[in-house]
Amino acid sequence: GTMTTYGPFAETTPRGQTGWIDERRRPIAEHVRAVLGKLDGTSRFTFTVWRGSNPERIVVTHDDDAETFIQAAGSAEAMTVEVRLRGEDGDHHLYTIGRKQTAGAGTEETVLVPIGPDRSVRVLLREIFSADEAAEIFAAFTRTDTVPEAYARRELDLSVAQSEPR
Numbered sequence: 460g461t462m463t464t465y466g467p468f469a470e471t472t473p474r475g476q477t478g479w480i481d482e483r484r485r486p487i488a489e490h491v492r493a494v495l496g497k498l499d500g501t502s503r504f505t506f507t508v509w510r511g512s513n514p515e516r517i518v519v520t521h522d523d524d525a526e527t528f529i530q531a532a533g534s535a536e537a538m539t540v541e542v543r544l545r546g547e548d549g550d551h552h553l554y555t556i557g558r559k560q561t562a563g564a565g566t567e568e569t570v571l572v573p574i575g576p577d578r579s580v581r582v583l584l585r586e587i588f589s590a591d592e593a594a595e596i597f598a599a600f601t602r603t604d605t606v607p608e609a610y611a612r613r614e615l616d617l618s619v620a621q622s623e624p625r
Contacts, residue, residue: 462515468601469511469519470494473503477519479511487601492594500534500573507531508597510604527551529600532574535590539572539582540597541615542606554612556596557586571625578622586613 465479468487472478472494480490494506509528511519527545531538540556560567568584588596599607606612615621 463517464514465517465519466511466514468508470509471505471507473497473506479514479517479519480508488594488598491597491601492590495531495538495590495593495597496535498531498533498535498538498590500537504574504576505530505532508601527604529597529606531588531593531597532580533572533587537570537572537587538590538593539574539580539586540588540593542600542612544605553615553617554606555582555586555615556588556606557583557611557613559609559611560585571623573625574622577625579625580622583613585611 468480468482469478470480480487482490484490485493491506491508497503498506507528507530509526512526513519527543529540529542531540533539541553542556543551543553546552569581570584570587571579571581572587573579596606596610599605
């Protein structure tokens with residue numbers, strides 16, 4: 460018979476549950492927007508989506524080395540979006556997504572975004588998105604496996620701590 464396949468996208472929800480996204484229930488763009496709207500910055504902080512490497516298995520495994528992913532943290536009103544992409548060097552790089560800098564902008568304002576009960580991450584003001592805006596970036600990622608050229612990418616140096624105490 461035909462093999463059952465799942466996915467291709469998996470998620471870790473704001474409540475910390477990992478599983479396949481069932482696109483038969485509702486289109487992925489709608490699903491992502493609904494979940495991002497639940498982020499509250501007090502008990503629900505993060506949402507991650509990736510293309511699962513094992514769509515024939517009902518249990519999703521998250522192979523950190525093989526995957527690209529997109530992740531949001533914060534609240535529905537103000538969240539940061541990070542994406543892990545394979546670079547031209549063949550290695551994966553983690554980026555914070557933002558709007559492109561306007562020419563002549565001086566010192567940039569930063570904001571602290573809660574990413575857990577006791578941790579926050581500091582990002583640029585132009586790297587803060589509403590759930591509506593973030594949902595568009597997530598939807599583009601599920602269609603293209605990357606982020607639209609219209610957005611800036613700031614590579615994160617993973618050798619230094621990315622969060623600070625709240």
